[in-house]
Amino acid sequence: MSTPIEEAARRIAAQGESRPRLARDPVNQAMINNWVEAMGDANPRYAPGEDTVAPPAMIQAWTMPGLHGQRAGDDPLGAMMSILDDAGYTSVVATNSEQNYHRYLRPGEHVSATNRLESVAGPKRTALGEGWFVTTRTTWYVGDEVVADMLFRVLKFRPGGGTTAAAEPAAVLRPVISKDTEFFWEGTRLGELRIQRWGDTLRHPPGPMPPDGDLDAKPGWVVARGTGTVYSYLVHHHPQVPGKRTPFVVALVELDEGVRVLGELLDASPDEVHIGLPVEAAFVRVDDELTLPAWKVRA
Amino acid sequence: MSITVGTELPPLTIEATPTFVISTALATRDFQDVHHDRDSAVARGSKDIFLNILTDTGLVQRFVTDWAGPEAFVRSIRIRLGVPCYAGDTLTFTGRVTACEGDDAEITVTATDSLGEHVTGTVRITLPGGGS
Numbered sequence: 001m002s003t004p005i006e007e008a009a010r011r012i013a014a015q016g017e018s019r020p021r022l023a024r025d026p027v028n029q030a031m032i033n034n035w036v037e038a039m040g041d042a043n044p045r046y047a048p049g050e051d052t053v054a055p056p057a058m059i060q061a062w063t064m065p066g067l068h069g070q071r072a073g074d075d076p077l078g079a080m081m082s083i084l085d086d087a088g089y090t091s092v093v094a095t096n097s098e099q100n101y102h103r104y105l106r107p108g109e110h111v112s113a114t115n116r117l118e119s120v121a122g123p124k125r126t127a128l129g130e131g132w133f134v135t136t137r138t139t140w141y142v143g144d145e146v147v148a149d150m151l152f153r154v155l156k157f158r159p160g161g162g163t164t165a166a167a168e169p170a171a172v173l174r175p176v177i178s179k180d181t182e183f184f185w186e187g188t189r190l191g192e193l194r195i196q197r198w199g200d201t202l203r204h205p206p207g208p209m210p211p212d213g214d215l216d217a218k219p220g221w222v223v224a225r226g227t228g229t230v231y232s233y234l235v236h237h238h239p240q241v242p243g244k245r246t247p248f249v250v251a252l253v254e255l256d257e258g259v260r261v262l263g264e265l266l267d268a269s270p271d272e273v274h275i276g277l278p279v280e281a282a283f284v285r286v287d288d289e290l291t292l293p294a295w296k297v298r299a
Numbered sequence: 300m301s302i303t304v305g306t307e308l309p310p311l312t313i314e315a316t317p318t319f320v321i322s323t324a325l326a327t328r329d330f331q332d333v334h335h336d337r338d339s340a341v342a343r344g345s346k347d348i349f350l351n352i353l354t355d356t357g358l359v360q361r362f363v364t365d366w367a368g369p370e371a372f373v374r375s376i377r378i379r380l381g382v383p384c385y386a387g388d389t390l391t392f393t394g395r396v397t398a399c400e401g402d403d404a405e406i407t408v409t410a411t412d413s414l415g416e417h418v419t420g421t422v423r424i425t426l427p428g429g430g431s
Contacts, residue, residue, distance in 0.1 A: 031326075038319075038326035039354070041361040045369045056373045057360040060353050064328035091343055094352035098377040128344070159344040 008083045009120035018074045020112035020141060023062040027054050027105045035061065053104035059140055059148045063113040076117035077136050084156040089131055096153035102146060109142050125245060131157025172243040172286050180208045183221050188291040193224040193281045195259055204259040226281035228255040235270040249273050251295050263294045302404045302426065308366045308394040313358060317386040320348050327353035347385040355418050359408050362392040363422045371424045378420030388412040402426055
């Protein structure tokens with residue numbers, strides 16, 4: 001099931017690249033001077049002269065909207081921001097910037113920029129409040145030539161709702177990963193729900209020995225389809241759990257393959273959950289090492 | 300100059316005075332009020348005005364080219380923001396070379412302030428004749 005915000009994000013992302021928007025001014029020495037003066041950058045390449053180049057990190061400054069600037073009508077970031085504003089996520093903070101410079105620019109060159117929405121992820125609990133991570137890709141051109149590009153991510157959040165304990169990935173209770181279970185966690189990192197297999201028998205949670213106790217047997221695994229139904233569940237109200245906002249639902253799901261797997265049922269109102277509810281696997285990325293398996297209600 | 304993996308860059312210290320926060324925000328043409336108007340910044344849940352991300356990218360560039368020299372070609376600057384850098388704080392940049400191939404090098408950079416890690420990132424540069 002997807003939320004209206006996710007629907008809007010898909011629609012805006014599908015529109016692709018915006019029309020190019022020309023910088024207010026061509027690359028010029030006056031703005032370069034202001035910039036290096038403010039930054040304290042004494043690199044002689046930016047000083048006035050025949051071979052002057054603009055600092056590469058200035059690329060974004062050339063096409064900023066300015067003091068009274070309006071976003072273009074087809075700007076995907078603007079469209080996404082107003083949808084999140086309307087949903088109450090009114091504050092914004094930048095979190096990532098990844099700029100690639102294909103060449104340096106010289107005074108007189110006039111850049112234009114296009115924007116495209118890459119992804120919208122959320123809602124996430126963060127130290128600042130609940131919010132959505134919005135990722136865009138900007139490409140800068142001189143004429144038809146691509147001179148730089150950037151991945152830019154902002155957190156659009158509802159201010160004041162945050163608690164530090166609930167936000168830090170480090171605060172999530174981490175599973176103990178052993179030789180017997182590491183294949184499972186490797187799978188979740190790849191978006192696969194892997195189930196231990198002993199011959200024809202599937203077993204979860206995975207263990208060191210097959211059900212018949214054969215000490216010489218070696219396990220394999222299969223990738224589950226990821227669909228199943230709620231076999232049993234509980235609603236957790238108390239105590240507080242690091243990285244979680246209560247109440248939340250934990251469901252024991254019987255997979256179509258026949259084994260039962262435990263996980264949080266995401267975005268579900270406790271009133272809607274019942275035994276037999278069709279669900280599918282979801283994957284909650286905590287950090288590079290850990291992705292937790294979870295469930296969401298099947299549409 | 301020759302570059303080898305593990306080389307530490309000389310640290311760079313920046314006093315993030317209100318004047319610094321505001322002049323860099325305006326020099327990058329970022330007119331968001333949280334970078335120049337303390338009352339607005341506080342109303343939006345911040346302690347004070349704070350550095351903008353375009354300035355972080357600029358400072359990371361300066362930190363690396365101060366060390367690598369003007370002939371270095373900066374190919375990419377990738378940063379992730381952690382805690383904010385509020386006016387009145389001091390930023391310290393540290394970095395080391397984490398990869399080298401031919402004339403290309405990758406430098407990993409961290410900038411910390413009194414609240415913790417403000418920026419972490421990597422910069423890729425090409426230094427003609429810089430390979431070890």
